[in-house]
Amino acid sequence: MRTISVETGATDALTISELCLGCMRINRLPPASMDALLKASLDVGINFFDHADIYGNGRSEEVFAASVARVGVARDSILLQSKCGIRPAEGMFDFSKEHILASVDGILARLQTDYLDVLLLHRPDALVEPDEVAEAFARLKDAGKVRHFGVSNQNPTQIELLQRAVPQRLVFNQLQLSVAFTPMIDAGIHVNNKDDFAVVRDGGVLDYCRLKNITVQAWSPFQYGLFEGVFLDNPKFPEMNAVIDRIAKERDSTNTAVAVAWISRHPARMQTILGTTTPQRIRDAAKSQTFVLTEWYEIYRSAGNVLP
Numbered sequence: 001m002r003t004i005s006v007e008t009g010a011t012d013a014l015t016i017s018e019l020c021l022g023c024m025r026i027n028r029l030p031p032a033s034m035d036a037l038l039k040a041s042l043d044v045g046i047n048f049f050d051h052a053d054i055y056g057n058g059r060s061e062e063v064f065a066a067s068v069a070r071v072g073v074a075r076d077s078i079l080l081q082s083k084c085g086i087r088p089a090e091g092m093f094d095f096s097k098e099h100i101l102a103s104v105d106g107i108l109a110r111l112q113t114d115y116l117d118v119l120l121l122h123r124p125d126a127l128v129e130p131d132e133v134a135e136a137f138a139r140l141k142d143a144g145k146v147r148h149f150g151v152s153n154q155n156p157t158q159i160e161l162l163q164r165a166v167p168q169r170l171v172f173n174q175l176q177l178s179v180a181f182t183p184m185i186d187a188g189i190h191v192n193n194k195d196d197f198a199v200v201r202d203g204g205v206l207d208y209c210r211l212k213n214i215t216v217q218a219w220s221p222f223q224y225g226l227f228e229g230v231f232l233d234n235p236k237f238p239e240m241n242a243v244i245d246r247i248a249k250e251r252d253s254t255n256t257a258v259a260v261a262w263i264s265r266h267p268a269r270m271q272t273i274l275g276t277t278t279p280q281r282i283r284d285a286a287k288s289q290t291f292v293l294t295e296w297y298e299i300y301r302s303a304g305n306v307l308p
């Protein structure tokens with residue numbers, strides 16, 4: 001599998017597989033199914049696993065750790081990322097020092113590990129105090145509990161605000177992107193037009209991340225809307241599926257692979273976070289690495305997007 005060298009600004013290198021297993025939906029998997037999913041991921045060359053303290057209310061991290069132990073995966077052969085900062089029970093976001101520190105201790109206990117390779121702040125907290133975040137990150141780094149830090153769902157100004165206080169490079173920004181969910185691409189194509197595509201809702205985050213060498217992690221690569229459903233094989237998207245299926249056939253591949261290849265083809269060199277719990281879909285997604293996608297714009301247009 002192709003890898004991405006993440007710019008860490010430190011001697012501590014971070015080389016990640018282009019595909020990542022997202023663990024949001026694994027909380028109810030029985031042990032045998034979880035082991036099969038983990039093995040399939042490792043077999044295709046995935047070395048990076050995305051968690052969050054809220055996935056399955058913490059259960060996803062436990063299910064994953066138990067599988068790592070059963071399968072006998074060496075800790076230093078994989079990279080573990082988790083996120084904190086959402087408090088669903090209280091209906092709030094929380095980037096306070098106390099909350100970040102307590103969250104990481106919980107994450108480490110559930111993942112049965114001494115350290116996280118990456119910690120992300122999950123969703124922007126309107127009440128963020130960047131100096132407090134910096135203190136929390138310093139404590140975590142000094143204690144050897146977290147190697148690298150990043151954010152999720154943040155715009156350029158929010159990242160700048162944090163980065164002014166935080167000495168460690170923010171290495172990732174995790175953002176939603178799929179063939180059927182492209183606001184961060186649309187605005188750049190429609191600059192200075194009067195149509196809705198031109199509305200910049202994210203402060204130009206994709207170009208900003210490229211400028212700053214922040215690696216984008218694309219979440220929900222097969223979903224449209226905010227978890228409204230999967231667009232592949234969905235009769236709501238006849239034109240898009242016709243194009244994707246044709247290209248898959250021409251490449252002797254699968255529609256899953258084409259949907260992933262569309263993200264990988266973007267020169268931002270994004271990592272795709274797969275949320276499937278099906279081993280065969282992991283193998284299908286990995287087939288995206290076997291061909292070069294030349295129909296990027298055709299697929300984009302097939303999703304109902306127009307060019308100016």
Ligand SMILES: NC(=O)c1ccc[n+]([C@@H]2O[C@H](COP(=O)([O-])OP(=O)(O)OC[C@H]3O[C@@H](n4cnc5c(N)ncnc54)[C@H](OP(=O)(O)O)[C@@H]3O)[C@@H](O)[C@H]2O)c1
Pocket residue numbers: 021022023024025050051122152153174175218219220221222223227230232256273274275276277278281
């Ligand atoms: N930072 C954030 O705010 C944020 C938000 C959401 C998610 N994430 C991360 O992103 C990861 C992926 O999110 P996601 O699970 O919504 O993404 P996804 O990969 O787009 O969706 C996976 C879901 O689609 C289903 N599916 C049905 N047909 C499929 C097909 N042909 N190919 C692939 N999947 C198909 C899967 O079912 P099966 O399991 O039955 O295959 C699974 O339920 C999460 O695990 C999490 O790590 C981050």
